[in-house]
Amino acid sequence: MSQDCNHDCQSCQEDCQERSFLAPMNKDSHIKKVIGVVSGKGGVGKSSITSLLAVLKQRAGYRCAVLDGDITGPSIAKTFGVEGTQIYSNGESIIPATSLEGTRIMSTNLLLNDSEEPVVWRGPILAGMIKQFWSDVQWGDIDYMFVDMPPGTGDVPLTIFQSLPLDGIVIVTSPQELVSMIVSKAVNMAKTMNIPILGIVENMSYVECPDCGKKIFVFGKSHLQDVAQKYDLHILGQLPLDSELTQLSDMGMIENYDSSWLDEFEKQIQFF
Numbered sequence: 001m002s003q004d005c006n007h008d009c010q011s012c013q014e015d016c017q018e019r020s021f022l023a024p025m026n027k028d029s030h031i032k033k034v035i036g037v038v039s040g041k042g043g044v045g046k047s048s049i050t051s052l053l054a055v056l057k058q059r060a061g062y063r064c065a066v067l068d069g070d071i072t073g074p075s076i077a078k079t080f081g082v083e084g085t086q087i088y089s090n091g092e093s094i095i096p097a098t099s100l101e102g103t104r105i106m107s108t109n110l111l112l113n114d115s116e117e118p119v120v121w122r123g124p125i126l127a128g129m130i131k132q133f134w135s136d137v138q139w140g141d142i143d144y145m146f147v148d149m150p151p152g153t154g155d156v157p158l159t160i161f162q163s164l165p166l167d168g169i170v171i172v173t174s175p176q177e178l179v180s181m182i183v184s185k186a187v188n189m190a191k192t193m194n195i196p197i198l199g200i201v202e203n204m205s206y207v208e209c210p211d212c213g214k215k216i217f218v219f220g221k222s223h224l225q226d227v228a229q230k231y232d233l234h235i236l237g238q239l240p241l242d243s244e245l246t247q248l249s250d251m252g253m254i255e256n257y258d259s260s261w262l263d264e265f266e267k268q269i270q271f272f
């Protein structure tokens with residue numbers, strides 16, 4: 001580190017070991033905990049679990065926010081029913097959308113005129129967008145911010161790992177993913193970046209028979225225990241496939257979702 005260091009890494013060109021890639025927090029935001037939600041590949045329910053984590057913490061009385069870092073496949077605004085909300089700026093910062101129950105949300109969907117328009121930006125622009133969501137949005141006082149990370153372990157998730165002060169990550173998987181190498185990539189990425197892994201969630205694990213309540217493991221025997229043991233991961237939950245969750249998410253009403261398994265999930269995330 002140079003003797004003249006003023007700790008402003010943004011304007012400094014020096015090749016310095018102490019260089020921090022962290023994006024500055026918005027001056028009017030006070031965010032106590034930032035938790036990233038990752039998955040090795042798309043479609044396993046990462047955005048749904050991100051939303052449910054915020055819903056559960058909000059129900060427990062905390063002030064929550066969701067930063068939709070899945071810039072090219074945003075779904076959080078729709079899930080929380082704020083798609084189409086007019087986002088405005090106070091001249092200095094962008095004001096996020098607020099859901100019916102008070103969760104603050106920022107997502108690319110809120111910035112596009114047409115939510116069906118594809119986002120065809122390249123990596124550096126995507127990464128810059130996520131930093132702007134952190135630095136330029138006036139989040140206010142937040143107890144828990146959940147960051148819906150882009151799927152995979154590529155350039156953009158890596159930038160989020162480096163740019164946001166993550167307190168930990170939650171890994172979301174599907175039963176099929178657990179038998180592949182995909183989970184190990186997400187685990188190794190977090191370990192390389194020195195970010196604590198809070199736990200692993202197996203989503204779409206089983207279907208519950210509506211008549212007798214029996215759990216049917218449609219993808220065969222779960223490998224969750226083996227994987228958790230192998231990588232020393234805390235199991236946060238084994239969540240069922242539930243059509244009501246899909247329907248409420250599609251209607252923008254995830255905050256109304258309730259189910260008996262949510263109580264157990266809520267207990268498992270109390271230590272965050």
Ligand SMILES: Nc1ncnc2c1ncn2[C@@H]1O[C@H](COP(=O)(O)OP(=O)(O)OP(=O)(O)O)[C@@H](O)[C@H]1O
Pocket residue numbers: 039041042043044045046047048049070073075150151203204239240241242243245246247249250
């Ligand atoms: N446990 C579940 N039961 C029923 N439907 C679910 C469940 N989890 C997710 N879904 C549904 O599956 C679809 C994909 O889920 P989601 O968008 O959360 O996945 P994702 O991993 O974030 O995908 P992507 O990475 O492509 O954004 C959505 O329609 C969602 O409502």
